Amino acid sequence: MISSRADFLRTIIDRGFLHQCTDMEALSERLASSSLGPAGAYIGFDATASSLHVGSLMQIMLLRWWQRSGNQPIVLMGGGTTRIGDPTGRDDSRKLLSDADIANNMEGIRKVFANYLTFGEGPTDALMLNNADWLDGLNYISFLRDYGRHFTINRMLTFDSVKLRLEREQALTFLEFNYMILQAYDFVELWKRNRCVLQMGGSDQWGNIVNGVELGRRVHQAALYGLTSPLLTTSSGAKMGKTASGAVWLNAEMLSPYDFWQFWRNTEDADVGRFLRLYTELPLDEIARLEALDGAERNEAKKILANAVTALAHGAEATAEAAETARRTFEEGALSQNLPSVDVATQDLRGGMALSSLLVAAGLSASLGEAKRLIQQGGAKLNDVVIKDPAAKVDEDALKDGVLKLTAGKKRHALVRAIPETAL
């Protein structure tokens, strides 16, 4: 368990968060210094969607460990920089978002962080800032004179984000070219305002981060540090956080706690240990024990992983519910009232409703054709009984206590509730 600020580095190294650091020793000393007090560290998040997904979870956990070690985490919303668009790792310019979209997205992201960090006024309470607060009001000429002169085009051209674009002969607009300067400026601004000395981020942010560190030193002789986490993929090479059905979102409005729990429960064997270290706060010796489990026993480790990660994102209650729903559904084959459900008018069932339509209504198939295919291939179940007739009808006899269960494939389940017409 973390006991002091200096333990932060040890912890994140042991748990696999560290990829690169600008100056480990100096940072370590700064953290160990008792006279300097808590330090600030920030990670920037662009407001390109109304929630964050699992891809950002490593960053969020970094801030959480930072706070737990007695330091102050700063979440920097890119209200200003989102209006530019980070060219890092992209071949094309990002679509420009409207100010209203950005504001709306920031609101959603704010909710996510409330689950992971403690916000407030105290010295180690988390802050959420918006770089639009200082970027929007910048005076072009004075900014160029004060900061622009510290950047050489020669050097900027050597950064991957720029170099790769140019090498591939893809256009890079002047607008995007400025992104790294503004991100560097953010860091300096946060240092001035909030004694922030560390910027963290994914390894693709290394160039942007180093720029900030250097700018701070040149302009203010500030001792700033940068630290990046490795780019994470699953063992089969897939990018973290994206699945067939889309991104694995961190807020419940965009992905139910049950589906979130299922995502972690379905982790590949080879990833379990790594994920436990990164996405949960279980002690390392406990993780080592779980990781050693073989064969089917490893499923126990996956459940523990799912429970721990879901508890952080959605709370203990939602987690218990999701776990119980999964247990009843998968281990007992029983009907659980907490599966994702859709309402259908009892009226409509009375005359018999096509099974294929129900599958579509329940979100288990994208179209009627797909639903029929599913049925023909033997992948559709009604109340746990395989139905192979694509023209099958379902009527009220299928209801048990007003509910029937649909299954697509082995893992996707949904409930259909019959609701009397009058109640709709």
Next chain:
RNA sequence: GGAGGGGUGGCCGAGUGGUUAAUGGCAGCAGACUGUAAAUCUGCCGACGAGAGUCUACGUAGGUUCAAAUCCUGCCCCCUCCA
């Protein structure tokens, strides 16, 4: 401003008048095997329709033709070279 190349299904990428809802790969879905894992094998993979079939689709708008993703024209967008 001039010359040339290009825009095809979620992505990559063939096709250059009919047998083309459009080869192939990736992704995805289902089945088998399993442990709600991975790997492998098999099948599926535009929408609607019980089906025959109908509709929509190859940047966009028109045209030629019995018939167009394929030919012609205008327009939009991207790239390369020249000035």
